Structure formats: C-alpha cells, structure tokens
Amino acid sequence: xxxxxxxxxxxxxxxxxxxxxxxxxxLNNVKSVPWLVLVPRxxxxxxxxxxxxxxxxxxxxxxxxxxxxxxxxYAPDKINVGAIGNVVPQLHIHVIxxxxxxxxxxxxxxxxxxxxxxxxxAIATIRQKLNAIDFGANPQT
Amino acid sequence: xxxxxxxxxxxxxxxxxxxxxxxxxxLNNVKSVPWLVLVPRxxxxxxxxxxxxxxxxxxxxxxxxxxxxxxxxYAPDKINVGAIGNVVPQLHIHVIxxxxxxxxxxxxxxxxxxxxxxxxxAIATIRQKLNAIDFGANPQT
Numbered sequence: 001x002x003x004x005x006x007x008x009x010x011x012x013x014x015x016x017x018x019x020x021x022x023x024x025x026x027l028n029n030v031k032s033v034p035w036l037v038l039v040p041r042x043x044x045x046x047x048x049x050x051x052x053x054x055x056x057x058x059x060x061x062x063x064x065x066x067x068x069x070x071x072x073x074y075a076p077d078k079i080n081v082g083a084i085g086n087v088v089p090q091l092h093i094h095v096i097x098x099x100x101x102x103x104x105x106x107x108x109x110x111x112x113x114x115x116x117x118x119x120x121x122a123i124a125t126i127r128q129k130l131n132a133i134d135f136g137a138n139p140q141t
Numbered sequence: 142x143x144x145x146x147x148x149x150x151x152x153x154x155x156x157x158x159x160x161x162x163x164x165x166x167x168l169n170n171v172k173s174v175p176w177l178v179l180v181p182r183x184x185x186x187x188x189x190x191x192x193x194x195x196x197x198x199x200x201x202x203x204x205x206x207x208x209x210x211x212x213x214x215y216a217p218d219k220i221n222v223g224a225i226g227n228v229v230p231q232l233h234i235h236v237i238x239x240x241x242x243x244x245x246x247x248x249x250x251x252x253x254x255x256x257x258x259x260x261x262x263a264i265a266t267i268r269q270k271l272n273a274i275d276f277g278a279n280p281q282t
Contacts, residue, residue: 046219047208047220048201048204048205048208048220048222049204049205049206049208049220051205056201056205057198057201059201060189060197060198060200060201061197063189063190064189065190067188067190068190071190078187078188078225078227078230079188079189079190079224080223080224080225080226080227081189081223081224081225082221082223082224082225083220083221083222083223084219084221084222084223084249085219085221086221086239086246086247086248086249087247089219098227105227106227107227107251107252108223108227108251108252110248111249
C-alpha cells in the first residue's frame with residue numbers, strides 16, 4: 001500500500017494544525033473566513049466512498065468535531081462542509097465558519113474568497129486554541 | 142420531540158426518490174447536472190454535529206451509497222459533496238456528479254447552475270434506476 005503524501009497544493013494553501021485519529025487538521029491560509037481542511041491520512045483516495053467503512057465513521061466524527069470547535073471558538077451562524085476536489089483530487093473536506101455578516105453570505109465561499117494570508121502570530125493563536133479543544137469528545141453519542 | 146417536516150424550499154426544488162435508513166433521497170430538479178439531495182428525517186437539525194452519533198454514522202454511509210450510485214449510473218469524473226444550508230437551514234447534503242466536460246467544471250455548481258427542470262419521463266427513469274440500486278451495500282466495509 002502506498003504511503004500517504006499530502007498534495008503539494010494542499011501543503012501550499014493550508015497550514016498543519018494537528019493530527020486527529022484519521023485526518024490531518026489544517027487551517028486554510030485565508031484570513032477572511034475561519035476555514036479548516038481535514039485530509040484523511042490515506043493514500044490514493046479521492047472520494048468519500050473509497051474510504052473503508054471504519055475510516056468513514058472516523059471522518060464524519062472529525063467533521064463534527066471540527067464543526068464544534070468552530071462553534072466554540074467563533075459562534076458562527078452556519079457551518080459549511082464540502083468535499084469537492086475538482087482541482088485537487090486528494091480527498092479533503094472543508095469545514096468553514098460562516099457569518100451573516102461575512103462579505104459572501106449566503107453564497108458558498110469556494111473560489112470567491114480573497115486569498116489574504118494570516119499573519120504568523122494569528123496562526124500561532126489559532127493553533128493554540130485548536131490544541132486546547134478536546135477533539136475526542138462526542139457529547140451527543 | 143418535534144416531527145420531521147421537509148423545508149418548503151427543499152420540497153419545491155427537489156423530487157422525492159426513496160427513503161434510506163436515515164435520509165430522504167431526493168433529486169435536485171436541475172437537469173444540467175446529476176444532483177442528489179440527502180435530507181435526514183430528523184426535526185430541528187441544521188448541522189452535522191447536531192445529529193446523534195448513530196445518525197452521523199448512517200449519514201456518512203448514505204453519502205457513500207449515493208456517491209456509488211452516481212458512479213454506477215453516470216461514471217462521473219468527480220463526486221462533489223456539500224452541506225451548506227446558508228439559505229435553507231434544514232440539514233441537507235448535496236451529492237453531485239461532475240464531469241470534466243460539464244459547463245462549470247472545475248468550479249463548484251452551487252448558485253451557478255441553470256435551473257432547467259427535468260421532463261417527467263426523465264424523472265421516472267432516474268427514480269427507476271435509483272430504485273434498482275442496493276443502497277444497503279457497503280463493499281469496502
């Protein structure tokens with residue numbers, strides 16, 4: 001079985017935050033909207049249905065955990081979740097915090113957001129906050 | 142607990158295909174792109190993380206099943222999955238078959254597709270095809 005290698009475009013556009021059980025949790029480096037990217041550490045997977053069932057079960061929990069983290073950190077009006085991959089086929093799931101006050105509301109943000117990067121200190125602060133959150137907790141289990 | 146009631150906008154824009162274990166499987170009535178909508182039959186849920194863990198496990202399997210159905214029926218180049226809900230808050234998950242030849246490739250389709258409805262016969266044909274697929278099968282379990 002091939003090893004997991006992060007697609008160079010994902011490596012360039014997002015920043016490693018922490019490893020979850022299945023996924024790398026990454027921060028999309030676009031400061032105008034809180035935007036996480038979950039990348040399952042599995043080789044040669046471009047679609048959710050190509051994961052094994054056990055990995056899919058982990059994936060939906062990690063999507064929920066990332067969503068809850070954003071609710072806790074930012075109290076958004078809505079979470080947007082998407083697995084698109086038309087440009088970067090390696091499976092990656094977007095978890096985005098949306099606000100009625102954000103400039104693109106209610107449109108989806110993909111392909112429409114200004115690519116303004118975070119300052120280094122802002123990234124460090126977000127990583128610290130994400131590391132303080134219990135990603136193993138599933139309160140509604 | 143409140144009963145599940147389909148949001149009127151989802152009822153107007155999509156067509157009931159069949160019930161899965163958790164979700165209503167609906168066809169978005171836009172003939173330019175094969176587009177399913179999964180609506181969990183749960184009241185007062187707008188986010189994936191608000192579902193119980195057992196429902197989330199069902200949801201990811203039904204997303205995978207809908208994706209596999211599209212692979213089987215249309216052999217698309219990519220599946221796009223999204224839970225957005227900025228306009229219609231009731232949780233619903235888009236599963237869309239994308240082709241490198243489709244007019245919007247590689248952009249996401251949300252908010253950009255011409256709203257041209259299916260003919261009645263086309264809907265009946267798609268329903269028949271979807272009913273012939275085993276949505277309980279999880280070959281990679």
